[in-house]
Amino acid sequence: MSHAPKISRRSFIISTAAAGGGLALGLNIPFGPGVVRAADGSPEVNAWVVIRPDDTVVIRIARSEMGQGTLTGLAQMVAEELECDWAKVTTEYPTPGQSVARKRVWGDYGTVGSRGIRQSHDYVRKGGATARTMLVQAAANEWKVPAPECSAANSVITHKPSGRTTTYGKVAEAAARLEPPKDVALKDPKDWKIIGKPMKRLDTIDKLTGKQVYGADIRLPGMLNAAIKDCPVFGGKVKSFDAGKAERMPGVKKVVRVEGSAIAVIADTWWHAKTALDAVNIEWDGGANAKVSSASIAEMLKDGLGAEQAFVHNEKGDVKAAIAGAAKKLEAVYAYPFQNHVTMEPMNATARYTADRCEVWCPTQNGEGALAATAAASGLPIEKCEVYKLHLGGGFGRRGAIHDYVRQAVLIAKEMPGTPVKLLWTREEDMLHGMYHPVMQAKLTGALDASGNLTGLRIRLAGQSILATIFPQALQNGKDPLSFQGFWPSGEHAFGYSIPNLLIDHAMRNTHVPPGFWRGVNINQNAIFLECFMDELARAAGQDALEFRRKLMAQHPKHLAVLNAVADKGGWGKPAARGVHRGLAHMMAFGSYVAACAEVSVSGGSKVKIHRIVAATDPGYAVNPAQIERQIAGSFVYGLSALFEQECTVKDGRMEQENFHQYNSMRIAQMPKVESIIMPSGGFWGGVGEPTICVAAPAVLNAIFSATGRRIRSFPLKNHGFQMV
Amino acid sequence: MIQLNINGKSFNVDVEPDTPLLWAIREQVGLTGTKYGCGIAQCGACTVHIDGAPVRSCVMTAGAAVGKRITTIEGLAVNGVLTKVQKAWLEHDVPQCGYCQSGMIMAVSALLNDKPKPTDADIDAAITNICRCGTFQQVREAIHAAAKA
Incomplete structure (x- = not known):
């Protein structure tokens, strides 16, 4: 399959006035509903499915493929309900202009927020199921038998009583003229044959020969x-x-x-x-911005850490009283830098x-x-x-x-x-004009009672809001809920601990640097802030980092399940190889539960070798486990490159880094072994592309502390002399 | 006008000799499988073979490539038959976005020509291409698979 557009534009030929295309090529059907045709004249069974006479199934994909595998995953969803032969599936992108002309028949095109599959699973499966129903009906009509006597599998329709068969390609033309059924039932997940299987990507071959057109x-x-x-x-x-x-x-x-x-x-x-x-x-x-520097921005954020006014997003009990009455109080300040996406293609x-x-x-x-x-x-x-x-x-x-x-x-x-x-753009232009990962500082204060129980936690965030700059209409009375990803009281970014006294708020401090959604978005820093500080608290309480967390997670069984899974497979509590230290982290983000257990050794006080990371994710349903594994390992490369190497610093109002020599990215020699545990528990749809990115950094940082006794709270690690080897 | 030998064919290429080979290949010859990523030999997306050796074509001038045997990603498969590296890449579903993979495959192909059974240490030393999607785990598996093929 190739998405290389032909120079003659990739248009759909619409054969009736009803569809408003006006591009008819003499294919009008005189009676009955109009048939919409693909550019090669093959009939659309519906907007999602075109079937060619040779039985090729063209599945329309509205979301974008950028490496994350969504094209293949979405095709699996349609194909599952369509009951077509997977070997005959190909895909194409309907154009955004066609979406306008056809009143958004393909829904949202946005391929952001790990939403590609989790927010379209219902209607794309219905698209497949509707097409299957019409194909079966068309065969039944031809045979003059009741449709319930017919079944479909692998692009073949069978009339059970007579044993007659036909193929999708043969009845597609007739099916395209039928009224689509209003309601179609979707399969029970236990009957899935294509969803949930590690299908190979549909878009690989052209990437191996230089043919793929970017x-x-x-x-x-x-x-x-x-x-x-x-x-x-x-x-x-x-x-x-x-x-x-x-x-x-x-x-x-x-x-x-x-x-x-x-x-x-x-x-x-x-x-x-x-x-x-x-x-x-x-x-x-x-x-006006020509004098702004990283130092002046840091000063502004620091002011936010102590400010009276802040947006509150998660509050329980009386955290001030809990801290005042604590047997032991712990406080720490963390800071996260600007980062550029640096896509390989500028x-x-x-x-x-x-x-x-x-x-x-x-x-x-x-x-x-x-x-x-x-x-x-x-x-x-x-x-x-x-x-x-x-x-x-x-x-x-x-x-x-x-x-x-x-x-x-x-x-x-x-x-x-x-x-x-x-x-x-040149790479330099790309580095100087990003939509940068926002800067954020956090002051965390924890209250422990005499037995080492965490009785209160206060997190004050101070820094930039993405929404305030690029989607101000999405703010909630001025508050940016995305700043609190992973810290929400409930929902797709739910906080995973029950702490009797809790206050998490955000002193918004916006800069002139344009912020953007950077893989994982605000969970990158929030997971570091929370999960490193939990490690600090466990040590202050003299408790094991896993046991300390578990005591706070009884009400969060899905968070706990992924944490337990990585602890178990990662060998937590068991002796590690000589010189090897472990660290843990977990989070819920973009609707999925994720956790990691990292194994690290540090030589010469600064050379960090990440040997292994065991990662777990519960995304509800795992559409393609092979691609999820790749997203987990790939997200760790992205996240750990950032942790160790990446920071965009501001001087005289502009970014100082212009290319990879100043903004390094992980190479194969530094790649840890990533072992993935994919544990879909069903009943919900979580994201895949982003959630896991956030657990690698805190797990590695906690392991580095275990190895060196150094608690690093500002990033990247290269600023502290650490180097990934 | 200079003459370049690319993938076994001779091309008359109308560029100033100091034009980077990368841009002569992409813009004049029209082979766009070789990618631009950084322009300063950091990322490896532009890797081609010059007389069999991997070279980052963004920092080599077209003039310096005259008289040499240039191979690009398009020149690996002969008559549509994939090389063992390309086959291993397909089998292990290596690419994600795929933009860096032309350069990655060229670097790996040169490594295997040089060292047919590379160790992990050989791979770490020879393969320094950047992949922002983070395909390294599959890259390593596929290299070992290609070495066994």
Whole structure:
């Protein structure tokens, strides 16, 4: 399967006026409901399923594939109910423009918040079940027998009494003309044959041969290329620029100012555009933020730790009294830095603009968001815009909420109407203009009674809100509930301990640095704050870290189950190899329960070898355990790279790190052995791509403390001389 | 105009000789399997073989590659028959987003040509490509599988 768009646009041919397409190619059906056809003329049984005469099943996927396997998982969900032959399944992305024309028949395109499967499982399965019902009915009609006498399996329909059979490909045309049933029953999970199985990914082969087309790879006839430099100080602008030299350089077509804050060069090749851009003499006006530094931001956050006013999200009992009356009180301050997503494929988009149409080819986690950005930047109504989604060279949250790169590409293309222009950011531009993991500090205070029981816990967060900057409409009376991920009283980010006196609040301190959703979002720091501090408290109480936690978890059986699972498999309480130390952590996030037990040794006081991490997740249902294992291990690479190496520091209002030599990422030599325990307990749907990321860091930090006696409370660890080996 | 020998074919390529080989391959020759990730030889997404040895093509000039045998990811499989590394990658479902995998596969293929039965230490020393999705566990398994194939 390939999502490489053909140059002739990937449109659906809609055969009746009812569907509003107006693209009929003489395929109108004179009577009965209209049949909607795919570009090759094959009938849509419904919006989710197209069946070709050769029995190929094309399953439509609205969410985006960025490596997390959602494309395969969603296809499994449809195929399960469709009862089709998995070997004949292929997939395609319906375009966001078609979604507009067909009134969001595919629902939400957003592939963010680990929601791809857990928030569409119901309607995509119904899509498969509805199509199966129609296919069976069509066969029954042909045979003139009652449909209940027929059954479907592996794309074959059988009339049981007579033994007659036919295939989906043969009845698809007739099925497409039937009225869809209003209600379809979904299978009992115990009868699943495709969901829950470790199916191979559907999108691997082209990634092995260089054939897979990512956004950065698209080539259109007559296409030009653009490189861009936006003011490195966030919120700053171009004061002046001299393009005289650049304009005379080879291949250069045009030097343009974009939105007052950026300069772009359009040239025949990207390399010409980039080298010419380097020759443009640009003077920046950093504006009001030109003096901001990491130190000034840290000072602002520190002020928040002691502020009177804060948003309260989880409160029980009287924490002040508990702390005042504690036999032993413990206090610690933690700090988490800005981080960039650094997707392997830098931001890019290709746009073609004319006065009455604007098309964009881009990697995006949210096709509808990319389409909205296209319409806004082009100034055209959304019906005159289209987005062709391409595979993403990594997303991790960077390409979901904000389509700054699409906006820029459209604005640049407007300078050359009719000519497609591909905008590709340099890695440096990508590092300087991220949507950064927000900065946060936390002050934690714990109260222990004379027997070492935790009687009170106070967590004050101080730092940046993502929602306040990019989705202020989602704030709750000013409060950002996402700042408390993992700390909620209940729900998909539920706190996993029962503590009689508890207060968790957030002093919002926003900066001029644009924040974004970075894989795991706020659980990255919240899990470190909570789970390292629980370790500190257990030690202060003179208790085993696991037993100390267990006493507080009786009311949280699913949290406890994953913690017990990693402790058991990780050998907690049993002797480890010489020099090897263990650490634990657990959390609930994005609807799933996760835990980790890390084994670490430290040599020379600073060289950290992570030998093994046992990880457990209970996502309710495990659609594809093989892909979940890969998400767990992969999330640890992302999270541990951040823990040890990654920090974006601000100087003179801009980020200081511009490439991997200043912002390192884990290599294979540093990869621990990851052993996954996938323990779906059923009855709920949790996420997979993000939750586990948060438990690796605190488990490793707790193990490092055990090995060295050093409790590190600010990150990354390289700032403390630690190195991952 | 320079002449480059890529995947056994000769191409007349209209670039300034100081253009990085990566961009000559991607933009002039049109082979986009070789990826841009950093431009400073840190990430390895642009790895190709020059006379059989792995090279990060973002920091080698096109001019310096004249007269040499260049192999890109598109040149591994001959007549659609996957190499043992590609087969192992398929069997172990290695790629996630896949963007770094061209470079990863080129680096691994060169390693196995050099050391047909690499130890874990050999792998750690030779494979320094960045993968942000974190496929390393499957990469290691697949390397050992390819070595046994």
